Amino acid sequence: MIFYDGGAAPNARRVRVFLSEKNIDIPIKSIDIMKGDHKKDDYKKISPLSQVPALELDDGTFITESIAICRYIEALNPEPNLFGVSPIEIAQIEMWQRRLELLLMVPISSVFRHGHPAMAHLEKQVPEWSDANKPRVLNFFKWLDNQLEGKHFICLDRYTVADTTAFTCFEFAKWPKIFIPDELQNLKDYEKRLSERPSSKA
Ligand SMILES: N[C@@H](CCC(=O)N[C@@H](CS)C(=O)NCC(=O)O)C(=O)O
Missing domain, CATH: 1.20.1050.10 (Glutathione S-transferase Yfyf (Class Pi); Chain A, domain 2)
Incomplete structure (x- = not known):
């Protein structure tokens, strides 16, 4: 997996905080939105709405939307539970x-x-x-x-x-x-x- 991170951008930070609570490390590629990295054609193939963050899976699937990424991580790693049990x-x-x-x-x-x-x-x-x-x-x-x-x-x-x-x-x-x-x-x-x-x- 590769996490396309957006530095201080709040939705990227939200996933990093979540990953830290889960004790999970994912290799990171930094996307600098102030420099316009997210509007480049290469990144649009990853995130068609040109937004950070995004997660690339090993089979080449991309997940955008910070909470969708967090849900995916939780489904793979149920503990500690952060999305609820009952x-x-x-x-x-x-x-x-x-x-x-x-x-x-x-x-x-x-x-x-x-x-x-x-x-x-x-x-x-x-x-x-x-x-x-x-x-x-x-x-x-x-x-x-x-x-x-x-x-x-x-x-x-x-x-x-x-x-x-x-x-x-x-x-x-x-x-x-x-x-x-x-x-x-x-x-x-x-x-x-x-x-x-x-x-x-x-
Ligand atoms: N709902 C999306 C929102 C993502 C979003 O708004 N990302 C901002 C940074 S926090 C962004 O990429 N902005 C780029 C732009 O406005 O051009 C998510 O939670 O991932």
Whole structure:
């Protein structure tokens, strides 16, 4: 297998953190999206939407979509389980994944991609869309802080892929300088717990 990595890009990081939680090493090829590596014809054969990350299997099959890659890895390596075992665990993890991706990662991405000069070559920027999304991120942080009352992890009483996604979102939010407000103590403690895990270095 070869993992086509995107460096700091959040969805690539999400897979690296996941792999680290699983204790799995896969040879990496780096794709630099700031240099436009992902738009080159060779890479389009791997990822037709020109996105990172991607996984190449030994038979030449490619998997794009970070969570599809994680699911494949989990199917091959069931332990530690990060996608749930019982029907209710699987449903709850999926529920949190959807919430975090749609209501947190997408707004963070909108703030960054539409507001940061470095993104101008990748996005037809609408600065008002960046401004409109910043309060959405902060409102979600506030909601999340309430949800975390009395909880160690976001979803189950053990670490799951939803925590990988949450951690990746907190890291990504720092790019457009959105930080968890000090008064959101549950959320700050949760972020600290995640950032103290060895996988946070991935
Ligand atoms: N849903 C996809 C999203 C992948 C994605 O958005 N990748 C970004 C980096 S995090 C990318 O490749 N962007 C390239 C571009 O915008 O041109 C996944 O989870 O893998």
